[in-house]
Amino acid sequence: MTDDTGLSQRLTEVARRTAGVSAVFAAKPAVAAAADALAVALALREPDVLVDVARSEGFTTFTVHIAADAATPAPQTLRAVGEAVRDLVLAEGAAEHHFAVNVKARMIEGLEADRHD
């Protein structure tokens, strides 16, 4: 477990609560995610730590993977998640220009039949 577990958990919650988000997925590569799954099984880690926090040489990258609800334009949802994550990161003391926020929509769900007719 790293010191960023709590931060990741808060960022996961912020992303999940953003309008237009229908799900938050684990952003880590499969191998790392498998290790995390083991950690969860061993009660070493909470299951809702889905935002990846990667620190390297004074720069931090936050990566969020979501499913977007089709009722809201996906660009609007992506921007809202990015801004919410950025705002929380800044509120928790991160220095501007020393981090990046990557938000990726892995799928768009819930497109209604005949919506575009």
Next chain:
Amino acid sequence: MAMTDEHAVPEDDLDGHTMEELADYLDRGRTPYEPSIERSAACRLALDGMRRLSQLSASSLQQQADRDPGRDEGWISGLLDIIKSEIRSGRDVPISHPDGALRLALTEAAVRGLIRRAGDTMPGALVGRCALEGDVAVPGAPVRVVVSCSLTFGEPLAAMADRLRQRIAAALAEHTELTIEAIDVHVDDVLPPTEGDA
């Protein structure tokens, strides 16, 4: 949904699950809740495609199966292969933001899924293969969408293809920032009409 043995092979793309497991999970009404499936984007994309295919099986494919059972099985298997091949994330399709610290994108799989839904939710249409041609990772670069589809017999095919093209264009305009140069619709099969299409 009947599955063939080839779909039982575990695949990395499905985060450790198989198409057969997903089909069983879908048949159980996605209960009990399985976190390792529901928290996987690839699994949810596959479930989405299988659910629509399953709904189709209950309507027009059933009629077709009555006439030609061998063709039905092969066609479903082919569509499952397409669903499997399209769950890979693929390229990033960027979304702009004035703050350079924010890097936003849709995966190519999400865009293909969007196109597939826009088509499959149109009465009388079923999307087969779907491809994005062009450099989708470069903002403003011209992109050509190529889809194959099956349409229900009865309405003029050209009019249905136009309607499908319009639906895909509207969905892409709403959910992406792609510059769509053209949407090519290839009708590769004609389905018998069902009561739901009337």
